[in-house]
Amino acid sequence: MKKSVGGSASSLLRKAWPLFTAKDWVPAHQLAAHGNGRFDSLGSDPHFRLGHKVPAGWYMLEARLHLPTAWVEVKLYPDTGEGESEANAMPLRLHTDRLGKRLVYLPKPARLRFDPVAAPGGFVLQHLRLVKVADAFARKRLLQKLASKHPVHARKSGKVSAREHSDEQLWSDYCKLFEIGSELVSYADWIEHTEQPQLPSPDQQREEIAAWDWKPRLSIVVPTYNTDPDMLRACLDSVLEQSYPHWELCIADDASPKPSVRTILGDYAKRDERIKVEYRAANGHIVAASNSALALASGEFVVLLDHDDELAAHALYAVAKALQARPTAQLVYSDEDKLDAEGQRCAPYFKPDFSPDLLYSQNYFSHLGVYRRELVEAVGGFRPGYEGSQDYDLVLRCVARVQDARDIVHIPQVLYHWRMADGSTAGGHEQKSYASDAGRRALQDYFDGLGMPVKVSVTAPGIYRHSWALPEPAPLASLIVPTRDGYQVLKTCIDSILALTSYRNYEILIVDNQSTCPQTLAYMARLEADGRARVLHYDAPFNYSAINNFAARQARGSVLGLINNDIEVISPEWLTEMMSHAMRADIGCVGAKLYYPNDTIQHAGVICGLGGIANHSHRHFAKGSPGYFGRLWLIHNLSAVTAAVLLVRKEIFDQVGGLDEAGLPVAFNDVDFCLKVREAGYRNLWTPFAELYHHESVSRGSDETPEKRQRFLGEIAVMEGRWAAQLRYDPYYNPNLTRHREDFSLQGVLEQ
Structure with missing residues (x-):
């Protein structure tokens, strides 16, 4: 890495650097092209290659994919003459339809391979670009990223003092920001910079x-x-x-x-x-x-x-x-x-x-x-x-x-x-x-x-x-599934509940929020006609809180199940397990273990204050991982769980006033609800023995519109105003752990 030589970022990017776009990447293995960027992955190792060596230096990699899942980890493999290896791979996490960027450093001319997915299935390559950038631009972007995301290099001033670290260390730590489960703060560093300075003499x-x-x-x-x-x-x-x-x-x-x-x-x-x-x-x-x-x-x-x-x-x-x-x-x-x-x-x-x-x-x-x-x-x-x-x-x-x-x-x-x-x-x-x-x-x-x-x-x-043994007779559970069109997603959800759920005393309430798709309407009509579900019609603009409150008032069960329409049941005992805890007198909300379709963790409980307001613990961990000290294998208490799959007794739901329709119509209403339940004296709980897929974001539109952005900022303000103390300190987490990542890694200097 060379020292900065000055110049604005825009002027540096306007120089005639080598530029490689999607057309330069050739499908090389386990890929079938269908035109207009559409591809089928035919195995677990599909990849593209550039047909010639790329000069040494700094590059910016940009990629955007349309995926059948919420996210994927793409990888760039450089071969500088010693072959390709996982040790030298450069990962980048991409969420469907969202542009991702990261710096790439090649110490020598290299041949490059790009892996878009790691499993069979279709995807659309919307954007793939590799552009060479000036050393000064690369260094500036690297330091900015470390200042905002890396707890060791970041300082309260928001700047990284590059003089304190070697160029190799800066690049190594930058790369760790993109690696799931990487250790950003070593325990020795934590002892020296966090524990010891806080101890009185x-x-x-x-x-x-x-x-x-x-x-x-x-x-x-x-x-x-x-x-x-x-x-x-x-x-x-x-x-x-x-x-x-x-x-x-x-x-x-x-x-x-x-x-x-x-x-x-x-x-x-x-x-x-x-x-x-x-x-x-x-x-x-x-x-x-x-x-x-x-x-x-x-x-x-x-x-x-x-x-x-x-x-x-x-x-x-x-x-x-x-x-x-x-x-x-x-x-x-x-x-x-x-x-x-x-x-x-x-x-x-x-x-x-x-x-x-x-x-x-x-x-x-x-x-x-x-x-x-x-x-x-x-x-x-x-x-x-x-x-x-x-x-x-x-x-x-x-x-x-x-x-x-x-x-x-x-x-x-x-x-x-x-x-x-x-x-x-x-x-x-x-x-x-x-x-x-x-x-x-x-x-x-x-x-x-x-x-x-x-x-x-x-x-x-x-x-x-x-x-825990269930009461006899088994209580009725009312499973509330809001939907708007999305025939295939809804069908996967309902069919999996009906086919796989071993707990039999439940009713399904599908809340139709202004669906117009004939296929979806016909499917719901069939379900209602043969008594497999009740269809409730909510004819108003989308408001997640209001939709569920509306359904809860019409539910017949003593336990309510808030279920997203993009859920897929994979463990027959999921409802039995969750009901057994929901019926405990001291338990409020019960959450489940949810996976992305690529068999990584989507939800294993919510940590308050993580990433600002709240976020999911252990997100992106592998399916079989034990997690932090076995946490992914353990029933344990948490401040909140996601309403993608949440069970709670109806009496508690009514006691705390249900979900907040006015202040939290879309985001954080489940966290707010769980905190209200906790404040009412109940413990919320997560169990790993209720397993389901969550095809997150499949049925949702973009959150990037100005109107949705403004709404989201308003919901953040509601949470900060209502739960400031709880967001600062989550009793089911630990103040020595990071609030910037979901992996239970150590807190850094910036977070003190």
Whole structure:
């Protein structure tokens, strides 16, 4: 990359640079041309090629396709003499009928290949252009893109200081902006530029502690057994280094055969009177040892620490500070990370605030876990028979006794470093296969003890499914499907519901919003004539909120299903699964797992504040991906879910006033509705066990008209005015994660 030489962008583009348009790209593999830019892809590897080498330098790639799906990732493959490879491919995400652009850099003359799609099907190549641009223009565009989209390079001034980074680094990071799942902010960068600058100094921490009237004693409970000497010392040193001094360390050694364990523990007990040690006469395993250590505790709160893990130096200070804000807290937990074989921090888990359904799906509470000692004693401490998941069993029994969910406090800071030692579940739950079964039994006990009709199963190591029994008789679900023409889309939707849905007690309400297509009208008439659907006629301009409110008033079911007409059912149990959660007394809106037709994630829940107002998490992830710490495999709570497929009890819909017809006729009405439901005291929930395709945008017109743009800006203003606090902080996300991408990547400097 060369230094800028000046000149305006428009003048630079007017120079006589090499220019390659659609006519220069030759169909080379698995493509059948039909004229006027229409092509059929005949396989999974269709591509075009330029017939000659392209000179080295900077280029701008522009492309626009008409697609049968909402989006596709096209790729440009350069061959500079060493062949084509995925490592050198340059991807560009295109949405149907929308122009996409990206810079291309060729260090040497190259032959080029362009892959428009990666599956069989038809498409229209509307625009494809590759034009050489000046170095100065390319550099300016690159820096502008980094300033607006890259959280490491971006600064609050909105500019990138190019002097801070090599040309190679700038180009590498620019390319990452176009790669799904790429890591823009490394954990090391986050620690250096986000975590550390936000921490008060040890002196500041001590001054703050001295000013507190209440300084709760924290009893750190550590069972040991044959611990590696270096790891044990590191663990104990991390306690001694705590800035908060009001602690006691309660250690029970479970009759370790290694004499070094007793020697080390004895040495440390002599160094600090706050360290208590019990040497068990016989080995009783983790539960017995933990209870022995717990018996030594005299503090108001118990802190669980494994014998080979470490606490952050400010961990107990952060816990005590959180207790100052919530003195009635019963349970406290923090974010955590892992220590690799070299002792380097890695794999951070940034957690949501208390999410009961996530806790029913995995032990996300885990580390750092802090419990009011009276509560632990009231439930009887650790239970024999649950070894491997004894902590999960403990937290579930404690949670069952907490009356106010606000007394379960989350500290969004990494306070615990979990060592990835051999055999530790930090390296994966498969390291201790018996742990998953113990966890399943603990969770089943929890539900049985509360009298809840739930069956627990293990779906992956450390991941559980809680299946809820439906009331008998099964409630009637009213599935509301608004449509306007779009015969094939509507037919796919309705036919798939009728053919595949195993839950039988439902009615379909098709809301016809001024359809004129004879084929569509005839199809709806047939459905109504044979009793497979009711057709309601909404004869007014399109208003998504008003259409659904209109249908809800005429629905006969106790549960409403808001269903887009471009949905296609692919899992027979989708409605059974969603109904089972919708009928739970504490649950409001229930969302489903939606895929684009190319088998990538379209919807896995909505995060408030993402991209401005709200956006879908994990969008574009592969179908089988576990997502962020298994989130795509887990039932969990979210602030909102999309109304493309949303179930909610009719009484709740009526209670909150339905969808906002006046302020949110088209956009964000589902997010607004979900937030109203949450404010009314219900938890919204997403389940991965209801799977459907969402042929998004197939039935919609362009959103680019001035009128629609003005309407959209008005809807943004409504959301910002109504939900400012909720858009700033989503309790089911984490403030350390980005608000610019949907992939749970780390927050950068720009976002602080």
